[in-house]
């Protein structure tokens with residue numbers, strides 16, 4: 390599962406990517422335009438921290454999210470360059486960085502700061518690309534339908550016509566009211582405006598802590614489905630990352646900040662990808678495992694190892710907080726909070742699972 394980072398030139402994509410992943414790619418005008426980078430962010434999880442305090446494992450392994458910094462394609466004239474749409478199509482979700490900071494050394498390509506305009510700018514390109522794909526396919530379908538009336542082609546045509554209507558109105562496919570069946574039918578097209586979107590406003594240092602979305606121009610945008618909005622000040626996050634944790638906490642309190650913006654971005658990314666975590670615990674390792682919402686116990690076992698899936702007998706399951714409260718799996722069993730779940734049980738966020746298997 391990958392999240393592609395997009396946005397206009399010099400919006401802070403690579404700066405944020407570095408902060409999220411701990412990589413150190415070049416930023417600013419020296420940044421290598423056209424080269425994409427991949428990195429991994431650990432998903433902060435208090436539940437895992439508490440479980441590790443109980444078990445004192447040799448190793449604690451958080452869930453991760455993979456980010457790809459997808460810069461614009463190099464432009465021979467030194468202009469902004471076109472988005473790398475082919476690479477964006479392969480992503481599971483997109484994070485668009487919207488510049489709201491002033492920086493004279495790295496001027497905004499449009500000459501002024503306006504995050505709403507930039508979101509529309511990026512989305513319009515997605516809409517245009519998707520519209521081209523839909524129109525081309527519809528043309529082909531019309532031809533095929535003249536030769537042969539097939540119900541599956543009729544169904545595809547009906548869904549694509551709905552898509553076209555939405556795109557022509559300027560509404561992303563995310564917001565076209567498509568049901569699960571329609572989405573399944575569209576999967577192969579890798580539509581950009583159908584991908585879950587996280588919009589991140591990169592605030593100026595002077596405006597840290599402000600809510601940029603209270604401005605009326607955001608009102609309609611923030612209501613869109615499968616779209617999440619958050620803000621960050623990349624410069625401040627960079628400074629916090631360099632400080633020791635106690636000093637960082639003090640500075641955040643002084644500034645009236647309740648949580649770390651980077652944590653918020655990672656959590657929002659995880660949720661946008663439709664991921665939840667189950668845990669495995671023990672003296673060797675406490676670990677959070679990412680699974681899609683709706684994953685069965687049998688599939689969850691397969692995430693750990695195919696052998697465990699193959700030899701699946703049952704999953705001894707308890708909620709993380711019930712385990713903490715009881716202090717051990719054995720006490721959970723005594724209290725009756727430990728459940729024996731079968732193959733079809735739908736794993737829940739925060740479940741601690743111990744798989745019994747036999748191969």
Ligand SMILES: Nc1nc2c(ncn2[C@@H]2O[C@H](COP(=O)(O)OP(=O)(O)OP(=O)(O)O)[C@@H](O)[C@H]2O)c(=O)[nH]1
Nearest residue numbers: 398399400401402403404416417490495622623624
């Ligand atoms: N003042 C200020 N400067 C920032 C902030 N975030 C990024 N910058 C600066 O803005 C410039 C551009 O940042 P990058 O991270 O390289 O932006 P980018 O979107 O990756 O740029 P391209 O890949 O060239 O499109 C760099 O000089 C950063 O140091 C911020 O929050 N405040």
Ligand SMILES: [Mg+2]
Nearest residue numbers: 402403420460
């Ligand atoms: Mg960059």
